[in-house]
Amino acid sequence: MDYFAQQLINGLVLGSIYGLIAIGYTMVYGIVGMINFAHGDIFMIGGFIALITFLILISLGLTAIPVILLVVLLVSMAITALYGWTIERIAYRPLRHSFRLAPMLSAIGMSFVLTNYSQVAQGARVKPIPPFITGGYTLHESPDGFVIQLSNIQIMVVITTIVLLVIFNWLVSRTRLGRDMRACEQDQTMAALLGVDVDRTISMTFVIGAALAAVAGLMYLLYYGLVDFFMGFVAGIKAFTAAVLGGIGSLPGAMLGGLAIGLIETFWSAYFSVEYKDVAAFSILIVVLIFMPTGLLGRPEVEKV
Amino acid sequence: MNGDKILTVDRLTMRFGGIVAVQDLSFDAERKKITALIGPNGAGKTTVFNCITGFYKPSAGAIRLAHDDGRVIALERLNDFRIAKQAKVARTFQNIRLFPGMTALENLMVAQHNALMRASGFTLLGLVGAPGYRDAEKRAIDLATDWLRRVNLLDRADDAAGNFAYGDQRRLEIARAMCTEPALLCLDEPAAGLNARESAALSELLLSIRNELGTSILLIEHDMSVVMEISDHIVVMDHGVKIAEGTPREVRDDPKVIAAYLGADEEEAVAVMESGT
Amino acid sequence: MTAPSTNTAKPATGILALLKTAFINALVALVLFSLMVGIRTEAGSSGQLTYWTRFGELASLVAIVFGGSIVIELLRQWIGPTGAEKLVPPALQSGMSLIGRYLTPALLIFTLLVPVIFYDQRYILDLAILVLTYVMLGWGLNVVVGLAGLLDLGYVAFYAVGAYSYGLLATNFGWSFWICLPLAGILAAFWGVLLGFPVLRLRGDYLAIVTLAFGEIIRLVIINWQELTGGPNGVSGIPRPTFFGIPLDNSDEGFAARLGIEYSPTHRIVFLFYLILALALLTNWVTIRLRRLPIGRAWEALREDEVACRALGINTTTTKLTAFATGAMFGGFAGAFFATRQGFISPESFTFQESALVLAIVVLGGMGSQLGVALAALAMIGGFELFRGLETYRMLVFGMAMVLIMIWRPRGLIGHRAPTVFLTKAQAISSDLVKEGHG
Ligand SMILES: Nc1ncnc2c1ncn2[C@@H]1O[C@H](COP(=O)(O)OP(=O)(O)O)[C@@H](O)[C@H]1O
Numbered sequence A: 001m002d003y004f005a006q007q008l009i010n011g012l013v014l015g016s017i018y019g020l021i022a023i024g025y026t027m028v029y030g031i032v033g034m035i036n037f038a039h040g041d042i043f044m045i046g047g048f049i050a051l052i053t054f055l056i057l058i059s060l061g062l063t064a065i066p067v068i069l070l071v072v073l074l075v076s077m078a079i080t081a082l083y084g085w086t087i088e089r090i091a092y093r094p095l096r097h098s099f100r101l102a103p104m105l106s107a108i109g110m111s112f113v114l115t116n117y118s119q120v121a122q123g124a125r126v127k128p129i130p131p132f133i134t135g136g137y138t139l140h141e142s143p144d145g146f147v148i149q150l151s152n153i154q155i156m157v158v159i160t161t162i163v164l165l166v167i168f169n170w171l172v173s174r175t176r177l178g179r180d181m182r183a184c185e186q187d188q189t190m191a192a193l194l195g196v197d198v199d200r201t202i203s204m205t206f207v208i209g210a211a212l213a214a215v216a217g218l219m220y221l222l223y224y225g226l227v228d229f230f231m232g233f234v235a236g237i238k239a240f241t242a243a244v245l246g247g248i249g250s251l252p253g254a255m256l257g258g259l260a261i262g263l264i265e266t267f268w269s270a271y272f273s274v275e276y277k278d279v280a281a282f283s284i285l286i287v288v289l290i291f292m293p294t295g296l297l298g299r300p301e302v303e304k305v
Numbered sequence B: 001m002n003g004d005k006i007l008t009v010d011r012l013t014m015r016f017g018g019i020v021a022v023q024d025l026s027f028d029a030e031r032k033k034i035t036a037l038i039g040p041n042g043a044g045k046t047t048v049f050n051c052i053t054g055f056y057k058p059s060a061g062a063i064r065l066a067h068d069d070g071r072v073i074a075l076e077r078l079n080d081f082r083i084a085k086q087a088k089v090a091r092t093f094q095n096i097r098l099f100p101g102m103t104a105l106e107n108l109m110v111a112q113h114n115a116l117m118r119a120s121g122f123t124l125l126g127l128v129g130a131p132g133y134r135d136a137e138k139r140a141i142d143l144a145t146d147w148l149r150r151v152n153l154l155d156r157a158d159d160a161a162g163n164f165a166y167g168d169q170r171r172l173e174i175a176r177a178m179c180t181e182p183a184l185l186c187l188d189e190p191a192a193g194l195n196a197r198e199s200a201a202l203s204e205l206l207l208s209i210r211n212e213l214g215t216s217i218l219l220i221e222h223d224m225s226v227v228m229e230i231s232d233h234i235v236v237m238d239h240g241v242k243i244a245e246g247t248p249r250e251v252r253d254d255p256k257v258i259a260a261y262l263g264a265d266e267e268e269a270v271a272v273m274e275s276g277t
Numbered sequence C: 001m002t003a004p005s006t007n008t009a010k011p012a013t014g015i016l017a018l019l020k021t022a023f024i025n026a027l028v029a030l031v032l033f034s035l036m037v038g039i040r041t042e043a044g045s046s047g048q049l050t051y052w053t054r055f056g057e058l059a060s061l062v063a064i065v066f067g068g069s070i071v072i073e074l075l076r077q078w079i080g081p082t083g084a085e086k087l088v089p090p091a092l093q094s095g096m097s098l099i100g101r102y103l104t105p106a107l108l109i110f111t112l113l114v115p116v117i118f119y120d121q122r123y124i125l126d127l128a129i130l131v132l133t134y135v136m137l138g139w140g141l142n143v144v145v146g147l148a149g150l151l152d153l154g155y156v157a158f159y160a161v162g163a164y165s166y167g168l169l170a171t172n173f174g175w176s177f178w179i180c181l182p183l184a185g186i187l188a189a190f191w192g193v194l195l196g197f198p199v200l201r202l203r204g205d206y207l208a209i210v211t212l213a214f215g216e217i218i219r220l221v222i223i224n225w226q227e228l229t230g231g232p233n234g235v236s237g238i239p240r241p242t243f244f245g246i247p248l249d250n251s252d253e254g255f256a257a258r259l260g261i262e263y264s265p266t267h268r269i270v271f272l273f274y275l276i277l278a279l280a281l282l283t284n285w286v287t288i289r290l291r292r293l294p295i296g297r298a299w300e301a302l303r304e305d306e307v308a309c310r311a312l313g314i315n316t317t318t319t320k321l322t323a324f325a326t327g328a329m330f331g332g333f334a335g336a337f338f339a340t341r342q343g344f345i346s347p348e349s350f351t352f353q354e355s356a357l358v359l360a361i362v363v364l365g366g367m368g369s370q371l372g373v374a375l376a377a378l379a380m381i382g383g384f385e386l387f388r389g390l391e392t393y394r395m396l397v398f399g400m401a402m403v404l405i406m407i408w409r410p411r412g413l414i415g416h417r418a419p420t421v422f423l424t425k426a427q428a429i430s431s432d433l434v435k436e437g438h439g
């Protein structure tokens, strides 16, 4: 039971990170109808920028951890968002009304570019950082010595995710931008006729998605204490799986899918085998899609003939 | 209404969530006759077609198809492609659905898929070039050619269907449906978007299909000049229910029909009242 | 689509506007590269992270972006606002079909002569074998993506199934290549059907992720099922192909000895070349035949309009499954060839990048065009090879090329479809009309 509770905590934390990345996939899909294959790499870039900012701040002699965290968060969100914006401009916008496979391949190409760009720029070796946020709470200690730990970093990941979701939800449901985004999702032509700046709205979608991925990158860095140039691929595929599992295009679905994938992975590793955790996640995705072809929360596709 | 019935729709109901698109609808279509299904937009006509052709599974009711040889098939129990393949019901779509990147001839060849599949020994014989398949293919091309001639598109046989003018696409879609050699042909607004001359040609084509080939036709149409001219029997729907049926003359004079159309669209009502007089 | 686009890349006029654009681009580049390029991190020997600055590199990159923006902007003004599209004049495009008629036999004859012309150049022969392998993979995937319009991001899984089928059967049971080759194809086709079943109801992007997931599952199982597959270490000592039973080595029983000629390792290379050429041509021949059979027409019809297919009585389920199985079978053949050529296989050869590469070949080729796929494979693999020296930059350049090619020719090199049957004259159909499927 204690072991189970511990795994539940670990799974939720991992799921939060996946969920943050998955939102980026789902948002872009909702508006532009394409899979942004480069999104996983945006997450990786976010992690790298956070790492580099940390190093600089520390070497500048800063010691106040909250200040460092805040600066790192803002810098990595800002620069990563610019990556998202640039990629949309260069690789996707020219193909917006093109046929469906072209933007997908362009995105795959962009993903290769980003992966190898950071390999070339920062080397292939894994970059570790010393544990930054330490400590935590012991929630429960059983007589046989098993303890349930809740570390500060775990608390931080979950709280940050919740705060971001609240802000994000407000953004989408209450602001002008959110309304424009929903309008574009429904019908771009109509939205444009009604005075919505479609290009800007789409750009902003990429910017927001990238900023959320940057936060996920920072969390990943803090939680696992390392980044490497290839982490975007695996995390990206998982988050993409999460988005599809939840029903691509659905924002709550992305978060739900993220948590589901995080839990599946953690529990499979804990109770069966670590090696097959990804196989389990992918297999469950396939099984879910067999029975719910549009994911857990996706709108069922009605075929009007 | 005591002729030989090919299609019997019995208390058909189709619901989408809260919407009842078709409610308790019963009607028959006679063999070798043209039966028209008319009604204002949103009356549920296309939905009836989708139930008959297996694209929707009816919420309730029965749809029976009686073949010449006495076989009776419960259409509501067959799903999608089997209705076309086994029950021999062919259809066209309100929004034309050709294979735009394939030539007119190819479109008609695809329609003969099942016959050709058998002839090609499910691909294996065809792959090795067995003579039996070559003959079958030649016959298929002949049938397609024949239909292209009937719909007056023979000279465009090798053009991509997507390049055809609207009226030509409508006729090609009918030809494609006929290439499946159906017992019942269901046409969803075949005259939509046609000019007067094209509509007249369409009427002639449908009459020739009925008279020469003896194919039964179920027709959804708004163009009353076509409906009144060629229909043997008319079923009128409004809001998912049948409000009248009878011969063109009976329907035209039915006050309920006029009221339904008046409620929906004045122009259409006028068209109903004036047509055929 | 006619969405009233608000900024249709109005060509900047005047030198000032030009400089402004370039300046903004350079500024964006400066921010983007500032930390990623300007600062280099490295883990020291004790695990401690260190960093040093690289402002020189940063400055040159920003300068390149600045200069590049000016050049591109000028080019755009000269060529016209539509830009890339016009780089291929319509005359050339329509001429392609004519060239195509002569290009195909010319290319075929040249390919047949490659081992003669380049007999002494081992490197070119190896490269040619590699290109042909991808031509075959491209043709195989073309059945699924190009003809049936079904997206498959995990094609490499079937390549892997084929490779491991031969590798394991040959090393464990000593079965010969010629027995294993059809088996590899059948097993891959079997997996294709197995994958096909769950995905039949899925459309578009759901299909994309499931095929991708399937590819990853196969790769992960290969990595982790160590007892069977040797895990990351792979399978080694896979028998080399024999000339229908006669080994191509320098033993007394060998090919050279029997013919009474001097042994040369090139014999085997040449044999491998003709082997993959034969396999590729078989794939091509079968695909061309299938296109003219009802099944092939049904595949294309499925790509064009699935609803209409059902209304015509076509069983879309089996039609999709046969497409998956056929494509997978060719992938399996190619995999068996790969295993016998390398003599060693490991999961590293079957990553998502391979799937993406083959898919890029198919799309660049112009979906559904056999000649286009062959040309695209030649261009991609050949181009890739040019950057062999720049190991780390290779994938970077490859990724950029993929983006640029898609922007340049979103519908691929060969922009039309040839009809499968005609009454009087076969006319090429512009790819603007051809649908791309939604599955
Ligand atoms: N797939 C569907 N889902 C929900 N509602 C539908 C669907 N198909 C049809 N309807 C509804 O059924 C009603 C009848 O539509 P339809 O049969 O197309 O009318 P008609 O062809 O007579 O113009 C309409 O209100 C339409 O919105």
Ligand SMILES: [Mg+2]
Pocket (backbone or CB within 6 Å): B045, B046, B047, B094
């Ligand atoms: Mg209708």
